[in-house]
Amino acid sequence: MNMVLGACGEGSETLLHGEFGAYPPKGTRYALSLTRTELHIQHLVPKPDTDHRTVVQLIDVVGCHTMRSHTIADQSAFFCVYIYPLKKKKVAVSSWRMRQRTARTFQVDSAECYEDNQILAEKWAAAIKCLVLGIPISSKTEISCSLLPHRRRLLLLLNPFGGKGNGLQWCQNHILPMITEADISFNLIQTERQNHARELVQNINLAEWDGIVAISGDGLLYEVINGLMERPDWEEAIKMPLGILPCGSGNALAAAINFSAGFEQVLGQELLTNCTLLLCHGAVSPLDLVSITTSSGTRSFSFLGVAWGFISDVDIESEKYRHMGPVRFTLGTMVRLASLNTYRGRLSYLPAWDSTAHRPILRSITMAANGSLPFQRMPLHRTVSDLGLCEERHTTCFQGVQPADEPTPSPSSPPPPSSFHSSSFNFETLSEELVADSKGPQEPNPSVAAPAISPSARQMHGPVDELLTPLDQPVPKSWVTMEDDFVSVLAIYQTHLGADLLMAPFACFNDGLIHLCFIKAGISRAALIRFFLTIEKGAHFELESPHFTHIPVRAFRIEPLTRKGILTIDGERVEYGPIQGQIHHGIANLITGMNQVKIATF
């Protein structure tokens, strides 16, 4: 939280104002004011200070719960706000900001009876939750829980082997506590093999879920998208809000979501916390997909990009350094630079604008400078859920919820309030009773149990590729074709190629564009190193290298003329040979957490 002098930021209309006690009760009293974007907390007792107040930015808040005291005679109600503000960390001479959980509990005690205090606590909790979820309220709104949508139910799919293999631990320690604070119900399934997630989503009942979230790198989301597009009801299925929580080594889409929220570019757990925070906020943006056809006629749907040459070589060849996490790409880049290859090929594309048309201005780069509940550390089993399947036996309440960052109450303190939320779950109960281990009896929830489907039995659906001709026929006349020697060809549709690779800073989730980027042979090794070093901040465009070209297109075809090479779609290796793709504007939905400002849509 930031300590600031009086003045309010934007959205400064006061929606609610009140005076409350604190928990644990030490005689402290606060004046609270809620605006659309901030919660202002001002000390009244013991030290009234009208010049200073703590300002909580609501973008840092994931949720708010109401509680009551265990002591029946206590007529107070409580509400607890869960906040993940950026705090300064100092180690030796360097300092940086990272998010740290804070829970602030306020005591509502103005009325004589509990029921009246509870109504007021619920009103504050409802207002805070509405603002977190982007539900518009004003000072004239009659605020109550009825404004809130039903609890979101998310299907969480976790690849335990993504990245360095710590997804499960991060899920337990970071993701589940946060989404529980945000009142999100979930069913968590660990994948057992490649394509498991793809098969699972083909058979789920869409009506049971408000979103599907991949907890891994980009590869698991690629499986989910293609599984949905293989369903006969693909048109409806692909509208399911999709989320990604970065626990892989290639976390490009998560970095793009983080970037679009205006957060500082971060890696590892910090990126995960930012993305989980945004998931809790829940706003959804349309997402472009690109339909890709390979030489065997296989069609798939891509959300990130197609790579050939240097970038795909590094991606695939660095698999052997997987245990190093994202550092594998840096090492792979060094190795590849030492033995630089060039590839001859034909590159064809349909420009997004013809040269005589007015060319829209792409979004300028803005690099913003801003940047537990007491869970038991039990091992998570293959599936864990707080949803209906465990309703009768497993609905559990936290007893004596106490914000982790507040001091342990002294023996003389009243017992802590307990949560009202039946949603809260207990890992111990669930993991022990619910879950079959992978060799035991099958999935407890029939809606997510799926028979294995052999790859040959798969049938891809999806919209017609009206811009493409078959790969064995020439491209349409309106296309541009060039034959050359390339170091790298990349067709990308997100800002990021990796968590710290800002490849196309002006890309938007639904701009209807493929950003075709290529580096031609002839570039010196030194220039190439400089080029890759500047991608981290998206500054490679400023180098104005004559060897680097960026063209916004709607469709492309790559025809390799060098016999050996590597092609990837969203970081996954595919057969080598001619490949082509075209954009399908906004056909999917992505949970980005914040309402997108659409600057360039076509």
Ligand code: ADP
């Ligand atoms: P990373 O970024 O670390 O590569 P991904 O999410 O991209 O992580 O996953 C890498 C690959 O692992 C993908 O091809 C994905 O389909 C596959 N995969 C998913 N679940 C499993 C599993 N349980 N065992 C092995 N591979 C899996």
Ligand code: MG
């Ligand atoms: Mg785009």
